[in-house]
Amino acid sequence: LDLKPKYTAIKTYPVPGFADIEVVPTTAWNYGLFIDTEHIERSISVNTSAIPDNPFASGSSPVKLSLKAQKLPGWTISPNPLYANEVPVSPVSSKEQVETVSLIPYGTENIRISSFPVIGKPESYKSLKDDFSSGSLNKWIQYGGAWHIKDGILNCSANSGTNINGTKLVAESALFSNLNYTADIKLNSKSNAGITFRVNNSVLGADAYQGYYAAVDASTGNVVLGKSSQKWIELKTSAQDIKTGINYKLRVLAVGPQIKVYLNQQADPVITFTDTEYTSGGIGLRAYNCAAGFDEITVAAVN
Known part of the structure; x- marks a missing residue:
């Protein structure tokens, strides 16, 4: 997911340039994706651009995927705030507004969400x-x-x-x-x-x-x-x-x-x-x- 990160030095060391860095997202990350499992190509738009000198630099990826998505308010950060709770089992439902999100290559960011649930009608259990x-x-x-x-x-x-x-x-x-x-x-x-x-x-x-x-x-x-x-x-x-x-x-x-x-x-x-x-x-x-x-x-x- 194309997240906007915030970097904060939480501890510095006597040697210049060495620090413990905390990275947190400043944009929403808890999305479910709309995926047509019968025709996946209909769910994804591929956007390409010229390849820069460093294709893995944040913000300059030459390929991005666009998909429709909805936020999942119930998918949150865990009580231990170092990581998110487990990905919900698909399909999931949401009442949030439908948005368009971008997916970028895995190596282009230091903070990543790479597994997503699929929006749909959840199974009802009796x-x-x-x-x-x-x-x-x-x-x-x-x-x-x-x-x-x-x-x-x-x-x-x-x-x-x-x-x-x-x-x-x-x-x-x-x-x-x-x-x-x-x-x-x-x-x-x-x-x-x-x-x-x-x-x-x-x-x-x-x-x-x-x-x-x-x-x-x-x-x-x-x-x-x-x-x-x-x-x-x-x-x-x-x-x-x-x-x-x-x-x-x-x-x-x-x-x-x-x-x-x-x-x-x-x-x-x-x-x-x-x-x-x-x-x-x-x-x-x-x-x-x-x-x-x-x-x-x-x-x-x-x-």
């Missing part, structure tokens, strides 16, 4: 199922953890030793309020993994999200319910002799402020808790310092 047999994670956004699918099982690494210690996978466009959410979970190391729901504002980091988390924990033997608002808050636990190497079916029924957590098809919940902080959001999977496997994800809206 339910979501994923057994990972397709080998695709196109519904999900990954936040660390080396997620991979093997033999129809979704696996994540422990992420230990990275100063993050946790990993998330979030279907941010699959918005649910009241829901019935089930997943098969197998712990391959002695910590916890589980499901997140009513999730918003996710960024890289174990607790860097807003929403609820229900999990099985082999380090304590417990089923645990908690929430995060960019920091972890434990709400309630239940002793269930949770161990590594065993498949557990974990289910959450959340209706209004009441949250019930079930284990292995038991008729009665192992945890019942009331909390009013989060009412709706995306769904996801999470592990904390734990290698884990996930399968048979089923989510349904509850009236």
Whole structure:
């Protein structure tokens, strides 16, 4: 994207010409593009000019692409202001004015946006199922953890030793309020993994999200319910002799402020808790310092 940058020296050194430079955009960057996927050439205008001595100098690129676009107010800078939040899953909608934006070669600027969502009608979810047999994670956004699918099982690494210690996978466009959410979970190391729901504002980091988390924990033997608002808050636990190497079916029924957590098809919940902080959001999977496997994800809206 052809951004207008602002350069500020935030720290200087005794040697002239050496400084730490902060670069920020002075123009909007959070756009979705109008792309006709059947006829991409109809969506893009190519503008060329004479090649200058330095074709990669800012402001003098000999080729620019023009496209129609709309700003996405919900796509923002992360709570850590060093980077933007993840690119929204396409298609996305916007009520902002339609504009024309320019795309320039990657090397012509020091501050870059090079991935964009596509404007369109977002998918509406009343339910979501994923057994990972397709080998695709196109519904999900990954936040660390080396997620991979093997033999129809979704696996994540422990992420230990990275100063993050946790990993998330979030279907941010699959918005649910009241829901019935089930997943098969197998712990391959002695910590916890589980499901997140009513999730918003996710960024890289174990607790860097807003929403609820229900999990099985082999380090304590417990089923645990908690929430995060960019920091972890434990709400309630239940002793269930949770161990590594065993498949557990974990289910959450959340209706209004009441949250019930079930284990292995038991008729009665192992945890019942009331909390009013989060009412709706995306769904996801999470592990904390734990290698884990996930399968048979089923989510349904509850009236």
